[in-house]
Amino acid sequence: METLSPAELHITRSMLVKQYGPRSPFLDQLAVARIEHRRITGVGVFVNLLIPAEAACVDQINTEISEAYRTVLAAPCDLVGFTLFIRKGYLSFLEGYTFGDVRWPDELMENWVVFDAA
Numbered sequence: 001m002e003t004l005s006p007a008e009l010h011i012t013r014s015m016l017v018k019q020y021g022p023r024s025p026f027l028d029q030l031a032v033a034r035i036e037h038r039r040i041t042g043v044g045v046f047v048n049l050l051i052p053a054e055a056a057c058v059d060q061i062n063t064e065i066s067e068a069y070r071t072v073l074a075a076p077c078d079l080v081g082f083t084l085f086i087r088k089g090y091l092s093f094l095e096g097y098t099f100g101d102v103r104w105p106d107e108l109m110e111n112w113v114v115f116d117a118a
Contacts, residue, residue: 001034001050007109008047012094014115015065015084029055029091044097044104057089070114076102080113 004012009030016026029051036050066083079099085092098104105112 001036002038003034004030004047004049005109007113007115008094010115011067011069011082011096011113012084012091015067015082018067019065025056025058026086026091029058033091040104042103043101044095047094047096049091049093051090055090058086060089061086062088070116071105071112072114073105073112076100077105080104 012030013027016024016030020026032052032055034050036048037046038048039046063086064083065086066081068079068081071078071080077098081097081099083095083097085095096104096109
């Protein structure tokens, strides 16, 4: 089963640390997360996560964490957003999206996302 890309890992980890701190049990889930399904929508990406059954549930939390990231691309593609969905205490899926009706770039995120939060 496929693992998250370096960019997906960085973005997800960054959001979790910012929201829950560097000792968050969600980071333990992230360490064992695999991709159940990845789908490019044209203006974004959906990454459904699969967390092993033995991973600890975190207080049945249902929430979303969102963050915007700068890119090296010209406007209007100079900013993209990501939302991490947590359902019933488990990391569920990561959504990446453009702002407006702008096409999601075809190349690897590592090549165009700037990894300091905007």
